[in-house]
Amino acid sequence: MPVTHFPEKITKFLRRRLVELKEEHGEDSWQYRGIALQYFRDPREDVDAPEENIKHYEAGVTAGELPPGLERLYRRSLVIEPTLVCIAHCRYCLRSNYAKHTLSEQQLVDVARYCGSGANQDFLNEVLITGGDPLLIPNRIEFLLNALIEQAPNIRIVRLATRIPTQDPDRIDQDVLRVFQNKPSLRFEMATQVNSPAEFCPETEEAFRKVRALGVKIYSQNVLLKGVNDDSAVLVDLYDRMRLNDIEAHYLFHSVPMRGTHHLRTSVDTGLKLANGLTSCGRISGRAKPMFAAMTDIGKITFYQGTIVDRRDGKLLLQSEYRLEDRLAWNPSWDLPESAQVDSEGRLQVWYLDGAD
Amino acid sequence: MYQLKQRELWASDVAGYLNRELSGEDLALESPYAIRTPVLLKQGGIPDGFDKLLLITDGSVVEEGFAAVIRSASPELDLARVLLEFFASMPAHTVHPTAVVSEHAMIGRNVGIGAHSVIGDGVEIGDNTRIENNVVIHGPARIGESCVIKDGAVIGSEGYGFVADEDGKLFHAPQLGLIRIGDRVWIGANSTVERAMIKETTIEDDAKIDDLVHIGNGSTIGPRSRLTAGTVISFDVWLGADVQVAPSATVRHSVTVADGIVIGQGAVVVTDLPEPGGVYVGVPARLLRKA
Numbered sequence: 001m002p003v004t005h006f007p008e009k010i011t012k013f014l015r016r017r018l019v020e021l022k023e024e025h026g027e028d029s030w031q032y033r034g035i036a037l038q039y040f041r042d043p044r045e046d047v048d049a050p051e052e053n054i055k056h057y058e059a060g061v062t063a064g065e066l067p068p069g070l071e072r073l074y075r076r077s078l079v080i081e082p083t084l085v086c087i088a089h090c091r092y093c094l095r096s097n098y099a100k101h102t103l104s105e106q107q108l109v110d111v112a113r114y115c116g117s118g119a120n121q122d123f124l125n126e127v128l129i130t131g132g133d134p135l136l137i138p139n140r141i142e143f144l145l146n147a148l149i150e151q152a153p154n155i156r157i158v159r160l161a162t163r164i165p166t167q168d169p170d171r172i173d174q175d176v177l178r179v180f181q182n183k184p185s186l187r188f189e190m191a192t193q194v195n196s197p198a199e200f201c202p203e204t205e206e207a208f209r210k211v212r213a214l215g216v217k218i219y220s221q222n223v224l225l226k227g228v229n230d231d232s233a234v235l236v237d238l239y240d241r242m243r244l245n246d247i248e249a250h251y252l253f254h255s256v257p258m259r260g261t262h263h264l265r266t267s268v269d270t271g272l273k274l275a276n277g278l279t280s281c282g283r284i285s286g287r288a289k290p291m292f293a294a295m296t297d298i299g300k301i302t303f304y305q306g307t308i309v310d311r312r313d314g315k316l317l318l319q320s321e322y323r324l325e326d327r328l329a330w331n332p333s334w335d336l337p338e339s340a341q342v343d344s345e346g347r348l349q350v351w352y353l354d355g356a357d
Numbered sequence: 358m359y360q361l362k363q364r365e366l367w368a369s370d371v372a373g374y375l376n377r378e379l380s381g382e383d384l385a386l387e388s389p390y391a392i393r394t395p396v397l398l399k400q401g402g403i404p405d406g407f408d409k410l411l412l413i414t415d416g417s418v419v420e421e422g423f424a425a426v427i428r429s430a431s432p433e434l435d436l437a438r439v440l441l442e443f444f445a446s447m448p449a450h451t452v453h454p455t456a457v458v459s460e461h462a463m464i465g466r467n468v469g470i471g472a473h474s475v476i477g478d479g480v481e482i483g484d485n486t487r488i489e490n491n492v493v494i495h496g497p498a499r500i501g502e503s504c505v506i507k508d509g510a511v512i513g514s515e516g517y518g519f520v521a522d523e524d525g526k527l528f529h530a531p532q533l534g535l536i537r538i539g540d541r542v543w544i545g546a547n548s549t550v551e552r553a554m555i556k557e558t559t560i561e562d563d564a565k566i567d568d569l570v571h572i573g574n575g576s577t578i579g580p581r582s583r584l585t586a587g588t589v590i591s592f593d594v595w596l597g598a599d600v601q602v603a604p605s606a607t608v609r610h611s612v613t614v615a616d617g618i619v620i621g622q623g624a625v626v627v628t629d630l631p632e633p634g635g636v637y638v639g640v641p642a643r644l645l646r647k648a
Binding site: 007009011012083084085087100101102104132136137138139140146168171173174175177178181182183184 | 362364365367369370372373374375376383441442446447448449450466467484485
């Protein structure tokens with residue numbers, strides 16, 4: 001089925017950057033492709049392929065006991081999606097099929113009250129505010145943060161997920177920076193995603209610098225994408241540039257099997273080979289090494305020895321340390337996905353669709 | 358206060374932000390001037406030069422000719438929200454170096470205080486309140502959260518409290534009463550709120566006071582009441598909740614105005630208006646129609 005519902009959307013800044021890269025390096029260069037493949041709609045999105053996911057997982061986004069716009073997969077942290085609107089459309093987006101809601105101020109107050117209610121006061125200490133891109137709506141995020149300070153003093157760590165610094169760096173203005181200011185009870189971290197070293201340029205580096213200057217720790221969760229960064233030299237360059245910009249390497253994700261992304265997904269084995277190369281090549285410091293992980297139907301699983309326990313029909317059975325009873329304890333509306341099972345020790349395992357090289 | 362911010366925004370972003378459906382083309386808006394609503398269309402005088410326009414409409418105007426349309430039961434409110442979120446910039450919350458803030462004042466989190474403003478002893482200001490330029494606040498005063506006090510306003514101005522002494526000379530009694538302003542109150546430019554001798558002068562939550570309004574000592578302005586430019590509220594007046602006062606109206610001292618009453622432009626209220634609701638106009642103010 002074509003992905004026509006998810007139109008191409010590229011910011012003016014990225015369009016200009018692509019023109020510059022094309023003129024400087026050519027259309028076939030890794031620099032140009034490193035950005036173009038992330039944002040240009042590709043006819044291969046419409047080709048029939050095994051990748052069929054419409055949503056990356058269901059964790060009480062709109063139903064169950066959680067207020068709308070929340071996902072609860074972990075005991076101590078909560079995912080809040082105040083808006084699902086973005087300024088640019090990444091072609092491998094996990095949430096492209098979600099309805100484009102934006103939470104009202106009243107709904108945000110409800111979210112804050114939930115965070116500070118009952119047992120959450122004892123366990124929940126962290127929120128990840130994602131979307132969509134929350135920094136597209138800084139006024140409403142400011143409102144949410146003030147509501148959290150008032151209603152949920154147990155929340156001490158706030159992570160804000162955004163790609164705005166690389167998609168439209170001018171938007172990191174005083175209204176966005178205000179979000180991180182004058183909230184001494186909260187520690188802020190910015191979760192960004194830089195997939196190609198070509199995304200670094202003076203404008204984007206300045207945007208990151210302005211955020212860092214406020215004492216905000218920036219980290220990147222990169223996605224392994226065919227043609228963008230499935231190359232050892234490009235990855236070394238990427239992690240070097242991140243380190244120079246004081247951006248911490250976090251996960252290197254295997255691309256989630258979303259519908260229309262077949263052409264962007266490598267195999268997990270290729271990802272493991274690249275990740276092993278990164279961590280043992282001696283060309284980048286251990287301070288800059290990411291963890292290779294997959295976003296599965298039951299949450300993130302980092303690849304270690306023994307993580308892949310079976311292979312069948314293009315799928316990998318991945319071992320996690322998640323336990324069903326824990327998951328249900330903090331999110332009673334959570335259903336065990338069909339792809340998941342419980343092993344003899346009560347731990348969750350999940351089948352994960354591999355990519356192709 | 359706000360400054361125009363030019364940002365590329367897509368019609369679908371607007372629809373997604375408002376939780377509404379977009380019909381027509383998903384066009385890129387370079388400026389807020391490319392957005393229309395029924396009220397804007399009636400007002401006219403809108404900058405030209407936009408080939409494609411986004412209409413936010415309740416269905417009361419012809420949609421033909423607009424490249425993109427968002428249907429809404431409240432287009433003007435939606436437009437206000439879009440302008441605030443995407444096209445308006447607010448200077449950072451800081452205390453301007455020329456402001457004078459007493460060490461005996463308590464200033465909340467995220468409070469902005471503009472140039473040449475003076476915050477006196479015994480003033481408490483709640484979180485996220487903005488005090489603009491040349492504002493003077495005398496204590497004792499308690500100002501709530503998320504208020505806006507515009508340029509040149511004077512809060513806690515010494516009340517007009519004179520008593521005649523034994524020789525008939527006017528003697529000014531010290532005005533020491535508390536000023537209490539609730540949350541989300543707006544006080545316009547060059548407005549004054551007087552302090553009373555002992556009694557509180559109170560402006561309740563969500564009241565909105567326009568520019569050039571005078572509120573006399575010991576008066577109470579009820580929650581969500583709206584007082585427009587030139588209004589004079591004398592001393593010891595009690596306005597209920599949701600009262601609306603049109604420009605240049607005057608309310609005599611010690612008068613009570615019940616909830617939900619509308620006072621017409623230039624009216625002079627000289628007696629109590631105890632029945633809630635209703636529109637009062639003229640000099641002296643008389644009932645024009647019941648609620």
